[in-house]
Amino acid sequence: MDEAVEALAEKIRAAASARTTLRIRAGGSKDFYGNPHHGAVLDPRAAAGIVAYEPTELVLVARCGTTLAEIEAQLESHAQMLAFEPPRFGAGATIGGCIACGLAGPRRASAGYAYGGVRDFVLGARLLDGRSQLLCFGGMVMKNVAGYDAARMLVGSLGVLGVIVEVSLKVVPKHAVETTLQFSMAESAALNQLNTWGGQPLPISASAWQAERLWVRLSGSAAGVTSAAARLGGERLDHAFAAQSWHGLREQTDTFFAGDAPLWRLSVPSTAAPLALGQRQLIEWGGAQRWIRSDLPAAEIRARAHELSGHATLFRGGNRSAGVFSPLSLGLAAIHQRLRSQFDPFGLFDAGRLFPDTPHADHPR
Amino acid sequence: MGDNDAAMPSTASQTIDRAQQHLVVAALRSVLSADCVLHREEDTRSYECDGLTLYRQVPMVVALPETESQIAQVLKVCHDRQIPVVPRGAGTGLAGSALPHAGGVLLSLAKLNRILGIDPQARTATVQPGVRNLAISEAAAAHRLYYAPDPSSQIACTIGGNVAENSGGVHCLKYGLTVHNVLRVRALTMAGDAIEFGGCALDAPGLDLLAVIVGSEGMLAVTTEVTVRLVPLPQLARCIMASFAQVSDACHAVAALIAAGIIPAGLEMLDQAASRLVEPFAHAGYDLDAAAVLLCESDGTPEEVGAEIDHMSAVLRESHATQVQVSGSESERLRFWAGRKNAFPAAGRAAPAYYCMDGTIPRRHLASMLLAIQDMEAKYRLKCPNVFHAGDGNLHPLILFDDSDADSVARAEAFGAEILEKTVQLGGTISGEHGIGVEKLDQMCTQFDRATLDAFCGIKRAFDPSGLLNPGKVVPTLHRCGEFGKRRGSVPAQFADLPRF
Numbered sequence: 001m002d003e004a005v006e007a008l009a010e011k012i013r014a015a016a017s018a019r020t021t022l023r024i025r026a027g028g029s030k031d032f033y034g035n036p037h038h039g040a041v042l043d044p045r046a047a048a049g050i051v052a053y054e055p056t057e058l059v060l061v062a063r064c065g066t067t068l069a070e071i072e073a074q075l076e077s078h079a080q081m082l083a084f085e086p087p088r089f090g091a092g093a094t095i096g097g098c099i100a101c102g103l104a105g106p107r108r109a110s111a112g113y114a115y116g117g118v119r120d121f122v123l124g125a126r127l128l129d130g131r132s133q134l135l136c137f138g139g140m141v142m143k144n145v146a147g148y149d150a151a152r153m154l155v156g157s158l159g160v161l162g163v164i165v166e167v168s169l170k171v172v173p174k175h176a177v178e179t180t181l182q183f184s185m186a187e188s189a190a191l192n193q194l195n196t197w198g199g200q201p202l203p204i205s206a207s208a209w210q211a212e213r214l215w216v217r218l219s220g221s222a223a224g225v226t227s228a229a230a231r232l233g234g235e236r237l238d239h240a241f242a243a244q245s246w247h248g249l250r251e252q253t254d255t256f257f258a259g260d261a262p263l264w265r266l267s268v269p270s271t272a273a274p275l276a277l278g279q280r281q282l283i284e285w286g287g288a289q290r291w292i293r294s295d296l297p298a299a300e301i302r303a304r305a306h307e308l309s310g311h312a313t314l315f316r317g318g319n320r321s322a323g324v325f326s327p328l329s330l331g332l333a334a335i336h337q338r339l340r341s342q343f344d345p346f347g348l349f350d351a352g353r354l355f356p357d358t359p360h361a362d363h364p365r
Numbered sequence: 366m367g368d369n370d371a372a373m374p375s376t377a378s379q380t381i382d383r384a385q386q387h388l389v390v391a392a393l394r395s396v397l398s399a400d401c402v403l404h405r406e407e408d409t410r411s412y413e414c415d416g417l418t419l420y421r422q423v424p425m426v427v428a429l430p431e432t433e434s435q436i437a438q439v440l441k442v443c444h445d446r447q448i449p450v451v452p453r454g455a456g457t458g459l460a461g462s463a464l465p466h467a468g469g470v471l472l473s474l475a476k477l478n479r480i481l482g483i484d485p486q487a488r489t490a491t492v493q494p495g496v497r498n499l500a501i502s503e504a505a506a507a508h509r510l511y512y513a514p515d516p517s518s519q520i521a522c523t524i525g526g527n528v529a530e531n532s533g534g535v536h537c538l539k540y541g542l543t544v545h546n547v548l549r550v551r552a553l554t555m556a557g558d559a560i561e562f563g564g565c566a567l568d569a570p571g572l573d574l575l576a577v578i579v580g581s582e583g584m585l586a587v588t589t590e591v592t593v594r595l596v597p598l599p600q601l602a603r604c605i606m607a608s609f610a611q612v613s614d615a616c617h618a619v620a621a622l623i624a625a626g627i628i629p630a631g632l633e634m635l636d637q638a639a640s641r642l643v644e645p646f647a648h649a650g651y652d653l654d655a656a657a658v659l660l661c662e663s664d665g666t667p668e669e670v671g672a673e674i675d676h677m678s679a680v681l682r683e684s685h686a687t688q689v690q691v692s693g694s695e696s697e698r699l700r701f702w703a704g705r706k707n708a709f710p711a712a713g714r715a716a717p718a719y720y721c722m723d724g725t726i727p728r729r730h731l732a733s734m735l736l737a738i739q740d741m742e743a744k745y746r747l748k749c750p751n752v753f754h755a756g757d758g759n760l761h762p763l764i765l766f767d768d769s770d771a772d773s774v775a776r777a778e779a780f781g782a783e784i785l786e787k788t789v790q791l792g793g794t795i796s797g798e799h800g801i802g803v804e805k806l807d808q809m810c811t812q813f814d815r816a817t818l819d820a821f822c823g824i825k826r827a828f829d830p831s832g833l834l835n836p837g838k839v840v841p842t843l844h845r846c847g848e849f850g851k852r853r854g855s856v857p858a859q860f861a862d863l864p865r866f
Contacts, residue, residue, distance in 0.1 A: 056620035133816040141725040142757035143797035152576035173626035224669035269565040271487040310566040331560035342823030
């Protein structure tokens with residue numbers, strides 16, 4: 001353990017003896033996300049910096065406090081990228097927060113080698129657990145089946161298992177060419193079309209539907225994108241305008257996301273029927289991610305998501321008292337509880353952010 | 366600590382407690398038909414090992430349930446009586462993950478072999494665990510779709526086994542491993558309760574336990590149903606066969622391809638010994654004078670493939686390829702691959718036995734790893750041709766030995782162990798795709814420190830508090846790591862301050 005990690009370990013030890021709850025927080029760019037937070041802030045940003053980046057290995061290793069801006073600038077200089085297009089939601093966004101929140105952008109449902117969410121590109125991680133032990137999961141190579149794949153389990157864990165101090169990621173080459181096509185299409189026609197295209201060998205890297213307009217982004221070689229664009233038809237958008245618009249979706253600066261109405265994220269099978277909740281809607285990921293702005297009761301939105309074999313998250317704003325995430329089945333909840341007690345036996349880390357009714361170290365039940 | 370050396374499998378076969386066997390058979394016959402419970406040695410002998418034949422143990426009882434509810438009842442019977450359960454698919458695994466337990470029930474999932482549904486619009490297939498990997502792609506082909514991970518045992522291996530091992534194949538660099546292509550696993554806990562991991566959406570609430578289930582070698586839950594992602598069949602695939610006068614040139618060519626922004630659909634290397642081994646068998650047309658042969662595949666639309674093949678060929682030539690040949694037809698492409706895909710059977714013909722290793726290292730160390738293996742060939746007086754998934758640094762050295770000669774077996778095992786230790790030294794891992802099972806328990810002590818190994822034990826306990834599901838695999842006990850340290854003549858630094866028993 002180096003100095004920065006040792007200092008974090010010491011803070012965890014101190015919290016254990018004082019029985020204080022720790023709230024892991026770096027840049028705070030995703031403070032809005034999850035159930036209400038609790039506890040004394042543990043800022044891990046002293047552990048920062050790119051530890052290793054060898055472009056020909058397609059692997060980047062970084063400490064948790066490294067900003068996404070720094071990582072993406074490094075990758076950009078070698079024409080590579082984080083395939084999952086993580087949203088930053090603020091200049092201070094770090095890679096640790098990116099892993100802990102597990103949020104992916106428009107490229108999540110891409111065809112080809114860029115397919116996948118954050119967890120699909122995690123190769124390894126170092127975690128400081130509730131006993132201040134530094135655990136090393138996975139590694140720095142593409143294929144690794146030694147031990148359980150606990151590094152991927154940290155994605156979206158919101159810090160409940162410990163402090164993610166280092167992560168190694170698979171990175172991919174940027175595509176040579178990107179083109180965005182626009183179509184006029186009603187919701188059910190767009191869903192149908194996206195799923196039909198998804199079954200064909202087309203280089204579709206992102207899609208978005210709102211207000212009767214469907215956008216499709218093609219990414220690949222010049223030859224591949226040109227021939228696919230000719231096949232799909234539609235209207236080709238100006239490159240700079242399109243790039244700015246996809247950025248607006250990724251960072252949620254698009255006008256759809258403006259205002260205070262509660263923002264719900266429904267994750268459903270891409271072929272799920274239209275939500276028919278009568279709300280303003282934006283559809284991404286080929287139909288698999290549906291955003292709505294809605295004051296409907298949480299129970300009604302969750303029931304609809306469940307009916308469509310998916311789940312609903314109150315992503316931003318609204319009344320968080322019913323819990324922002326869909327509840328777990330009893331069997332899953334039991335495993336979660338036992339995992340927590342293995343990794344955090346003293347209940348130091350603010351688990352309420354993921355599981356709203358967890359007791360805290362300083363308020364045991 | 367969860368240490369339980371009684372549960373530790375070993376190469377020495379243990380005898381079976383007949384009285385206990387009688388009780389378990391009677392209990393299982395109350396939930397399964399008589400022909401689905403095997404206990405006579407002539408019936409159970411064929412389950413004594415998986416693809417790792419160095420380790421054998423006849424199971425006490427073999428259960429062959431036909432439905433999920435029967436599996437649940439078998440598990441309840443075993444859970445109530447504290448009987449260990451070892452799940453098994455086709456038994457093609459190479460690390461002994463399905464090695465039976467002398468006092469346990471071998472739970473074969475082979476009879477659950479139905480494809481429950483293919484949804485071409487959603488591009489998913491939902492199948493029972495005993496469905497063969499290739500059968501999924503065959504069934505999906507009518508919709509111009511396929512299941513991408515293609516381990517070389519794909520004709521025989523099952524999807525349940527693929528989930529247990531997180532199997533790879535030759536197309537992983539572009540299309541991912543099992544973990545990237547499975548959306549949902551329905552499984553039973555050791556207590557017999559059904560749990561759904563993942564789902565048909567792209568994510569699920571809570572921790573990503575699906576990622577832990579995949580690759581857990583049957584130790585966390587028993588898979589009863591799997592939903593996989595299907596991808597469109599490429600319109601065209603073409604393969605380049607390139608020869609190199611130096612292994613280091615071939616290794617640099619791999620790096621140069623990646624640096625040029627290319628992700629080949631397949632990127633495989635054979636060293637000269639491997640080419641010479643397979644050529645008489647497969648007639649693939651490999652250049653037998655080359656120090657290394659690289660197979661580099663492009664797939665996609667004809668336009669994409671045309672441009673990519675040109676780009677790849679240029680990079681390979683700049684990287685000092687002595688010969689670059691592009692497949693002109695599908696039959697020629699398959700011929701190029703025939704040698705690589707037949708490397709294991711060819712090794713089986715060239716020697717009485719072979720031991721297939723499976724480390725992954727950072728690609729930049731490929732050349733030095735090969736040199737180290739050459740030195741080990743002399744040290745252990747055994748031949749070791751090499752085939753690898755060069756794109757992802759996953760090595761498959763094939764140690765040729767004589768299994769009727771105890772000294773040759775011992776040298777092969779020591780050779781294998783030294784290769785694995787070298788992979789860890791080079792920043793790699795002891796298993797890229799075959800798993801740990803019982804084969805690499807000792808090397809787990811080298812790759813992971815005790816705190817991390819204990820965390821794995823904690824994960825095991827969180828899923829299986831009883832510890833009865835496939836005990837003794839993957840995570841070595843503290844005692845075993847101590848013994849391993851002594852055998853190596855030194856205690857690894859990370860264990861130096863631990864109490865020893």
